[in-house]
Structures are given as C-alpha cells and as structure tokens.
Amino acid sequence: MIDRRINHKDLRDFAAKLLTAAGTDAQEASTIAEVLVWADLAGRSTQGVWRLTVLLPRLRGGFVRSPCSPNFTRKTDAIVSVDGHDGFGQYVGHVAMARAIELARAGGMGVAAVRNSNHYSAGAYYAQLAAREGLIGFAFTNATRRVAPYGGLSPLFGTNPVSFGAPLPNGRSVLIDFSTGAMAGSVIRKATETNEPIPVGVAIDEHGGPVTDPKEAQRATLLPFGGAKGYCLSFLVEILTGVLTESLMSFQIPTMHEKIQSAARIGHFFLVIDIATLLPLEEYYKRMDMLVAAVRSSRPQTGVAEILIPGETRWCHYTAQLKDGVLLDSKTIASLKALAAELKVVTPW
C-alpha cells in the first residue's frame, strides 16, 4: 500500500457512495462527504474521509441515525434551537449553521443551539461557511471527556474546540480552529500510527505524571492548553454547547472505551454576525487588509520564515490539493479499500 492523491470530486463521490451504501440518506451523504473532503483538502486529514471507518460502524450500530430530519424551533428572530435526532454531526452541523446564516442575513445576528448531534469533524468548516458569505462565524462543540479542569487529574471536558471565521478580500478567510485541550484528540490518535512521542505538558497519568507514549496518551487525561486560561475556555464552550443546548455535557457523553455504546448526544453552538450591518463590506475589507499587512510586515523571530495569518496554512493546503488532488496516506487508503469491498463500492483509484 502506498500514499495516493485523489481528485477531490472523485473522493467526494466515493465518500458519498460509501455512506449511501451503508444506509445513509442520499442528501445527507452528499453533505457529509463535502464536510469530510473539505477537512482533507484543508490538510486536516484527521477530520477527513478517514472518519468513515468510525462513522459507518456507528451508523450500523444504531448510534447514529439517518435520515435524522433535524427539528428546528424558532426561539426569537435571532435564535433557533435544533434537535439533531442523533444524526451525523457533519449534516446536523451544516444545516444548523446554514440556518444561523439565514437569521444573521435577516436581522444581523443568528444563533443555532444544537442538541443530540454527533462529532462534527473540523469546526473550521462551519466557520468558513459563514465567512465565504461575508459574515463572521463562530462554531463551538463539546465532545467526549478527555481534558482535566485546571489543577485536576480526571477528564471532565471534551477537547471543546473554538472555531472562528472572518472573510478576507482575497476570497479566503481568517480561520481559527483549536482544541481547548493541550492537543487535539485526533492529533494524538494520528501520533499512535507513527508512534511519535507526545510532548510533556499535554497528557498526564493518574498521579499527574507526564505521559509521552501516544498509545498511553490516547487513554490518559489531557491538560487544558495554556493552563487556567485554556480551562476557562473549555468551561465557556461547555456552557454554550452543553448547558444552553440541553444536550449532554462532555462528562456525560459516553466514551469510546465504555462498553455500553449509545448515542453521543453532543451539543454544538453556532453564532453568526452580519458584518454589513456594522460597516460597508468594502470598508471592512479595507480594514482587514490593513490588519493583515501589519501582521505580515511585522519582524519575525530568528528561524521564522514569515508570520502567518490564522488559517493561512489551511488555505495553502486547500488550494494546492484542489489542484493536485487530496493526499491520502496508505493506512487511510487500506481502510477505505476494505470498506469499499465490504459495501461493494468501486474505489476511485
């Protein structure tokens, strides 16, 4: 088995076919495939099509449902609550963010508070949905408990990522998407494949000692990033996604290691602001250009080639892979090939 580059359209079709062959509603499958391939294009393969090897067994086990027919309840002109009915997080997240965008277009602000969903892959995807329409977008989600509170030994919060997007005049966007844990869970999982050691300060054992072996780190407690500040952000995300949505809170979500498998009932929180209600988009872009120029012309430290704008690396990967094809590593190729054989779907290679 070797690494391969696959055209993103072929990869999207292939992912959608795998999903429908496993019983996913066709419209949902198309959206889920788009979200996964977006993550691959952006160079976040840990949130990409590789996830089908986890998602499809969960669908067959009945822990994820399709079609899920999300239920929207309009709370005010600016706020909607969404019941995801245990659907795929990628689909539920996409339609919920689309609704928040509609609300923001109509009244300047939109919030979609989502309950009973599942892992939604890269939060940056939802943030850029807003940004590409000239809006500011926030996306938050909780997740299975992995991260200790500041000063604690036991996992309580999910990696509770914070995602943010703001449009740039060049058609790209400022994209922020980070785990409030010291390392993203998906990055640790990836490290188990290469057996790369985890840096000290990321994971601890039951006595608080450092865990650097990636396989042990997968079951170990993670620390919040940046000490008390990261803990505060985890807590904030939990209030938005776990408390306000009436979904499960991170510490209530069943972990993958628990024997009793059940619906994850994860909560998401999307918030959109229509820039044009505050200042003309043209003026906004002029100001963003000034900000970007100030950062770019700033003096770099020795050994730093250039100072990057948040999301810049993602967009570089995106543009390159759109042209050259999406790079899938040999392990992903092998797992997808096995899934395809089982589901009688033709592979795109």
Next chain:
Amino acid sequence: MIDRRINHKDLRDFAAKLLTAAGTDAQEASTIAEVLVWADLAGRSTQGVWRLTVLLPRLRGGFVRSPCSPNFTRKTDAIVSVDGHDGFGQYVGHVAMARAIELARAGGMGVAAVRNSNHYSAGAYYAQLAAREGLIGFAFTNATRRVAPYGGLSPLFGTNPVSFGAPLPNGRSVLIDFSTGAMAGSVIRKATETNEPIPVGVAIDEHGGPVTDPKEAQRATLLPFGGAKGYCLSFLVEILTGVLTESLMSFQIPTMHEKIQSAARIGHFFLVIDIATLLPLEEYYKRMDMLVAAVRSSRPQTGVAEILIPGETRWCHYTAQLKDGVLLDSKTIASLKALAAELKVVTPW
C-alpha cells in the same frame, strides 16, 4: 504610609468626588467610580481606583472627554454601534453593555460595537452586568500594542482580553477575564513596584531573548499566551474590536511612551444572549449546578486544595471586601492622598 481598608461605599464616594473635582460630569463620575471599586472589591486592584492617577491627568490633558454623550446608532433589532466620543472607557463601556442587555432582553441577542473609547478597566465588570440579570455576556476590548504575533518580535496587538460571564444559581456568576498576552499589562506594572521577576515566556527583547526584569518588561514585547492559540484569540479580538467597530486597531493606538499624546480611540465589543429564550432559567440553573458539581467533585492534583470554578476567586475577594472593606496598598493610598490634596477633596481615612 501603610496599607488601609476602606469601606467600599466610602471609596466609591471618594473616587466620584475626585473625578468630579477634576472636571468629570457627575453622572459619569458615579458610574466610573462604581466600575473602579468593583475591580478593587474583586481583588483586581490593578484595574481599580489606583487608575485615577492615570485617568485624571488624561482628562486634564484633553485626551479623555467628559461629558462624552455617547452616540448610539441602531443597526438592526440586535445590533447597535456606539461612538464613545473619547469618553472614559468605564462609562462608555457601562452604557454600551447596558444597551446590549436591553437588546438581548427584547430579541434574545444584543451586540454593542463601540468605537472612540478608552481603557475600560476589568472586562469582568461588564460580563457580570449581563450575568447578574440572568444573561450570558461577552466583553472584548483592544488596547495599546504590547503583544507580538506568534513567531514575531514586535508588539502589534494589545493584551486584547476576553471576558465572559454566565449566571450561577447562588447569585454569583462564572466570570472569565484573561489577557490574550502571556501576562496582563497591569500585572507587569504591578510587578515593577515590588520588583518581582517576570517568568520566562512572557516578555522578549528585540532579539527574542527572555526579559525577566519587570521594569524592562514594561517596555518589552509580550508573547501571546499558549503560543499560536493565544495569537489566534488576539487576532479574533482585534477583528471584533478594531475592524468591525471602525475604531483604531491596537497597532494604531498611541502608546504611553510616545511623545505625542492623543485620544486612544480604543474599540470594545459587547455581546449578550438571553438564556431564557433557549431554556427556562430554572432548568439552566439546574444544569449549571450539575456542571459545577462535576468540576468540584473532580480529583485534584497533589498540592491543589480544590478545583476552582472560573471567577470563584474574584467572588471570594468581592464578598470578603464588601464586609471588611477594600484593601488599598500604601502606594495607592499615597497617590490618592496627593490627588485629593491637589483637588481639595477630603480623604475617607
């Protein structure tokens, strides 16, 4: 000179009298005094009445104006823009947050985007204004450039703090308020008084080497907290407070070291969500109790007495000092005494 404890009401009256004696509008003075004494009560004396020694000269210099008569422009049902007319940040911040709260009460969401303001002291004050009315509140501000972008050597962003409040059933609130720089500017200033060394990883010299002398650190470049993630948050805060408000951006705000003094024209961004539009407040409080209980019953690391809820330390100071009086250190007492003599105001001690 010795440290003293002053009753918070007496301290508020004293602060208001100093402000009015220096030419501040009486209504504004009362609000500013409240904001400053709140910070003192909460144990954040770096943002408290001590600041009068900086604020009053700025008023007399014409760089801060009073009365400022902020101008509100309703953009949509949920969004208002505010021109602070170079008024005191504490007053402009207070009235802007009050307006965002009104909007949220009416339609579920409220945003106040503020331009042409000044330093507003502790962001937690504005967040708790929302929280104490059963709302979720966010407060963001930019500030004079102090913090380098990730990988950079030169200051570009202010310490751009993130502040958040969410009500708790016990009448307190979850309060988050942190600098996106590795240390708050006010904490470094405080360290110059005691000559306490600054930890490595906070400030750098022009070659990127660590600066640990607090006096040097005051003029040195600060690093973002938590590496690239803190940089991303600084950037996010700058978009909300500098770009969207049409105020100055951090890197354009005149520093105190620059000879040409002028209006700071700082931007703030307040965002409020009415919890009751999403779920009954009773149910919200039940869920917050579950979250708080889960954190409190979590196993602490060796040497950690208990795991704290964000804002808990602030509220402990607040309750104790409300009862015992606000502790002012000898240096603050001396500066306030000098101001009082100059302005012919009777001291409360």
